Amino acid sequence: MATESVTAPMPGVFYRRPDPEEPPFVEVGDEVTEGEKVGLVGVMKNFHDINAPTDGTIAAINFENEEAVEAGDEVIEIETA
């Protein structure tokens, strides 16, 4: 078992959902595939997709929805098989 982190590429606001009315992209325990969208970082009203770097299982989500993130922050951890 190894863990890979999904990092925020730029400073901004971390979003766990595509829209306030929609369910979160992922929850802890969810299976994800490489390239799958797992969150958003918003800055200047632009939203940047955060994608899973690898296949695996969501092990941890380290930030709340709409929490401030810095570039390089490890927002999500994925356990690889």
Next chain:
Amino acid sequence: MMRILEGGTSTTVQDLGRFGQYHIGMPPSGAMDQFSHRVANALVGNDEDAAALEMTYQGSTIEFTEDAVIALTGAEMPVELDGEPVPMYSAVRVEAGQTLDAEFATEGARTYLAVAGGIDVPEVMGSRSTYTLVGIGGLEGRTLQEGDELPVGDGGADAEAVLGNSVAEERVAGVAPEEGVRVIVGLFDYRLTDESRAELTDAEWTVTPEADRVGYRLEGPELDFVEREQPFGAGTDPSNVVDVGYPIGSIQLPQQPIVVMRDAVTGGGYATVGTVISTDRDVLAQRRTHETVSFEAVTLEEAVEARTARNERLEAIVESLDP
């Protein structure tokens, strides 16, 4: 031609700005960090007002369909040309068919990409600068996206002449983050309580995620206005005055401060309590979301001295380069 394969977070065409239209409500737009923009143009032998790309946070991926000479300045941003790292603050040769790939800025917010000959979009009211709020200038008045094609102007400098150009890092060193951004206090600072007036320059303000080319919205302590009966023509909120023109760089306080930047509305009814001096607007434009800024009050004479010193520094850089 420059073909955009990926637009990036917010990349626009900007020259020095669209001047002489402020009275009709048209802000200047133009490069947010004017110093870096000018250095980028000088490196490739362009006139200072040639149009370049301003790439914010994440840069663009661009395929060049013809040979070109480019230079990158401003925010530190890892950029590769066909997989090879491109040095910043140097004139760099690009061959037809090569692809330039810009990553996320690692320090600062805005990187400038100048190309010899300039980006040859049509002028609107005397400028190629993009003003996205009304959709004029640049490429169709908007940020760049996949599939866009930007013509490069003819008559760029001779590649052989400018390819040795580079600027040493210490010559472009900006203001360190711990130094204050200088402001001239006024016109409506008298509307603040004594305590809040002191707080404006004592407090540490945080750049919010909304801060952009229109305005830098900041977060910090709440400032209070002196109670008064609002004059005829002013709004009912204590932050309102009878409408005035907003200088670029002015700090208004609808609640938390907004520093009016180059794409902002040109006037309105918020009390402006200070103005960031032109030299330091370049500095503020490179401050990233969640970074902090503090204001330092200076006199008009000090502001003019700072501008003279900045211009001399710029002139020395331009003179050290081959045109």
